[in-house]
Amino acid sequence: MYETVTHIDQLIKRVESYNPDADVALVRRAYAFSAKAHEGQTRQSGEPYLQHPLAVAGVLTALKSDVTAIVAGLLHDTVEDTLATPEELEHEFGKDIARLVDGVTKIGKIPFRNYEEKQAENFRKMVLSMADDIRVVLIKLADRLHNMRTLEHLHEAKRQQIAQETLEIYAPLANRLGIGWMKNELEDLCLKALKPDVYANLTLLVAKRDEERQQYVQEVTQVVKRALADAGLTGEVHGRPKHLYGIYQKMERQSISFEEVYDLAAIRIITNAKMNCYAILGLIHSLWRPVPGRFKDYIAIPKSNLYQSLHTTVVGPKGEHVEFQIRTEEMHRVAEYGIAAHWKYKERGQIGDKDGKVFSWLRQFIEWHQDLPDNRQFMDSVKLDLFHDVVYVFTPKGMVKEMPLGSTPVDFAYAIHTEIGDHCVGAKVNGKIVSLKHQLASGDTIEILTSSTQVPHKDWLKFVRTPRAKTKIKHWLKVEEQKRSLEIGRRLLEREFRRQGLPPAQMLKSDRLLEVARDSGFETTDEMVAAIGFGRLASAEVINRLTPSRPDTDRGAVTAEPHVPKPQPGKHDEKGVKVKGGHDLLMQLSRCCNPVPGDRILGYITRGRGLTIHSVGCPNLEALDYDRDRLVEVEWDTTAPSTHAVKVSVLAVDKTGVLANVSSSIAECEANISRAEITTREDRKAALDFVIEVIDTAHLDRVLKAIERVDGVITARRVRAWQER
Structure with missing residues (x-):
């Protein structure tokens, strides 16, 4: 762990240690500007706010950053948290520094639906800025590292939120950028915030063992x-x-x-x-x-x-x-x-040609993710790409391709070209034909077999690993689904027109139908017709609006498919879930991810089965979300608390009384056990599987922590149905 810088002279000394010709006058001027801008501001710890940008600049010296990055580190919060303006920064310090500060400044003045969406948009902005100047991400990482070092001054909910985000995004990002010491420190600080008992216990055990093993x-x-x-x-x-x-x-x-x-x-x-x-x-x-x-x-x-x-x-x-x-x-x-060891800039923080080739994954990372329109898809894709371990495989011509661990021939095919992926029917790995689900290993040579009649299949989404493959498959499926829905919707409308004695061909092209579409909230007639095909809009409702003078009895007789009632605000049901916008739909909690209050959730409309509620991050939901129009925003109804069944798996040392002690710890947390199973293993460990009833995730966390404190327990974790397969 690098020492936190607390004084400007200490910062200058650090800079001069690796850059004797540095423009220290510019660094001092930036420090003075930041001190004036943040005057009177304090952090949650009570210390002057100026200590934060000074510490961020100090972390950048640990990366041996140039003066431009260090100055931007000193100024990184001035636009966001003070009266300073981007124009003022550009006038005082030049375009480069103003652009770096803008790259790490959070997006303001835009209303977001929730914290996750806001963070996703901020991270997207940083990724795009990173494409222009890699120093943006180094400043952001330095900022996050100092915030993590001082996390104890925030309330617990905020600590957990920031630590989880750091573990999912910023620590893996530091790893992918090769900054090993920063990745390790961020992960340790996350463990300290998310599992303080585990962190304290491991600290003691490591200190004791180090003495013995020295x-x-x-x-x-x-x-x-x-x-x-x-x-x-x-x-x-x-x-x-x-x-x-x-x-x-x-x-x-x-x-x-x-x-x-x-x-x-x-x-x-x-x-x-x-x-x-x-x-x-x-x-x-x-x-x-x-x-x-x-x-x-x-x-x-x-x-x-x-x-x-x-x-x-x-x-x-x-x-x-x-x-x-x-x-x-x-x-x-x-x-x-x-x-950070590759500061061979041509200009404006761009890495030179040689290093640019080596860091081709970074360009690919930016290209793959900047086109994802949905914030949740964007963040899920980024997390997968940052987290994965890799395998190195070869094309038939001997080119090396780096792929995420668990990649399949389909992932490889899409990495070569979209057309090859779309028409992939099989593959040869090291000369032997394998299935499309086959997981690639380092050293494999892969040859893709294609057919002009082959098209992507939604089952592919269950086993592909790369964001590129998933995005391309989902795009193809969405286009095909829209075509099918348009065809089904057109057939349903034509049938209703005939029942009403109206000419179908003329009615489908009529201006009156376009008016009805726009009155219903659609841009075009085709959009409305597709909605009928999806089952989100009843064709009878369209006929009613087209022919308002007809008797109700006639109109009632033509309803050919289930009527979807108009939205009712705040609609919820006995599952404890409220639908945003109030679609009046049959609801059920998904069995694959078994969400409980506190989990982030989304609804997915399925024909004939209503709305299925999934946890955000559920693999099955990920495989379904190629059709964004079927996703419905939902939230937990906290006004009517109820209990929810959750599976919990405990691994413990096999000894007398362990089941009784674990059961007792669950009961002390006021959670009911509805099922319990114990299996002993050959390695003298016992697997205890419970189904317990909890109110929400906070209640579940309390139960898991209580179980982990039981003597002999090694791990305790929540288990979803898709993890048991």
């Missing part, structure tokens, strides 16, 4: 140093610290205890040349037996964030596993500073 790491280090000297190889050897969130993730992912995770000693060797990395690897393998399947060569095939190292795990002294990372000094610099 001697062992020193012994291994000395053996390696002697071997390097004997072989005439140069290299710095030292222990590598592990961050708390990484330990927590491994415990959760593999359902293992702290002792099982932390038995792995980690050592890093930094040498002076690439060929020495491989020589040192051979030396390590001659000292101790390597563990099969644990060697990774990120030097030959670097990660997309430019990370390069050799990774290997060996069975060290006393039979314990030791993990080694071997890299050059330049590789270590890139691993620490990532994209």
Whole structure:
């Protein structure tokens, strides 16, 4: 963790340490401007607000940023939180700095429906600004890091909201930009805010274990140093610290205890040349037996964030596993500073041609996401793209393609070209025909098989991984769905026209029908006809408006499909859900994600089944939302609280009394257990599965925390139906 800068002289000293020719007068002038603009303002902690932009500029010096970025860091909140204007900044500091400040300034004066939509639009603005100048995102990351360091001064709900957003967006973004130390610190701070009990417990356990293991790491280090000297190889050897969130993730992912995770000693060797990395690897393998399947060569095939190292795990002294990372000094610099280590600007913060090619994922990231019109789709797509681990696969001509872990031939096909993806019927992986669901692995060579008669299928959405593939499939399906709905709607209207003795061809082209469409809130006749085909509008209602003079009895006789009543404001039902806009629809909670009050929710209209309520983020909803017109905004009706059944899975040490203790902790939280099952495993652990009744997510969180405090419990988590498949 880099020390927080608290004084302008400290900041200047940091800048001059790596840039002796820096324009420090400009930095001091920006500091004075910021001090005057923020005069009288304080943070939640009570300290002067000026300490925040000063700390942000300090974080930027840790990335060895240029003076332009540091000045923008000092000024980043002046337009948003003071009376200063963009024009004033441009006059005082020039266009470049004013543009950087604008890039990190939140969007104001625009009404948003909720916090998530506002944050999505702000993040979209940052992504587009990032395409113009990469320094925008570095300033934003520095801003978020200092906010996370001072998070304890906010109330709990706000802390949780900011920490969750940081974990989902900003920590993965720091990782994709290759800034390893920042990613680790952000994740640890998120763990501290979201799971304070886990964080405190891990901190104590790590401190205690480090004392015990220090001697062992020193012994291994000395053996390696002697071997390097004997072989005439140069290299710095030292222990590598592990961050708390990484330990927590491994415990959760593999359902293992702290002792099982932390038995792995980690050592890093930094040498002076690439060929020495491989020589040192051979030396390590001659000292101790390597563990099969644990060697990774990120030097030959670097990660997309430019990370390069050799990774290997060996069975060290006393039979314990030791993990080694071997890299050059330049590789270590890139691993620490990532994209910030590549300040080869042509102009305005644009990365030079050579580095631009290496960071092609960044251009691709921006291109793939800037065209998504819907904010929720945009954020979900961004999160997936930032979070994923990757595999490296080859085209038949030997070109390397980086794909998200879990990608399929369909993802690969769309990565090559939309036409290839749309007409993909199969694939050969390493010369063997595989299914479209086949998951690609690093080193695979993929050949896509196509057919002119093949078209995308909605089932593909259940297994594709990349945002590009999902977007292209959804677009095709939406266009086809609109065509079908238009055809169905036209047939229904024609039938009603004939029943009324009206000429269908003339009526469909008539100005009167266009008037009815516009009176109903549609731009064109086709839009209204498609709505009839979807089932959102009754053809009888259109006929009634076209022929108001006809008797009610006649009009009632022509209703051919279920009538959808007009919206009634604030409509809700016994499920505890209110429909925004008040569509009077049959409602049901989805069984796949089993939402409870506190979850963000959306409704999806299904023909003949009414409105199904899903949690935002449910994979099934994601597969359905190619048709945005069927999504309905809904919210929980908090005026009528009720209980909801939730599945909870607990992993614990198999010992006497554990089921009774867990059940007791649930009861103490005033939650009813409607079902309980226990399964013992061969590794002396017990899996406890409960169905409990809770009021909302806050109640559920209270229950989970109480369970985790029970002696012998390793993990406790909520389980959705789609996670059990």
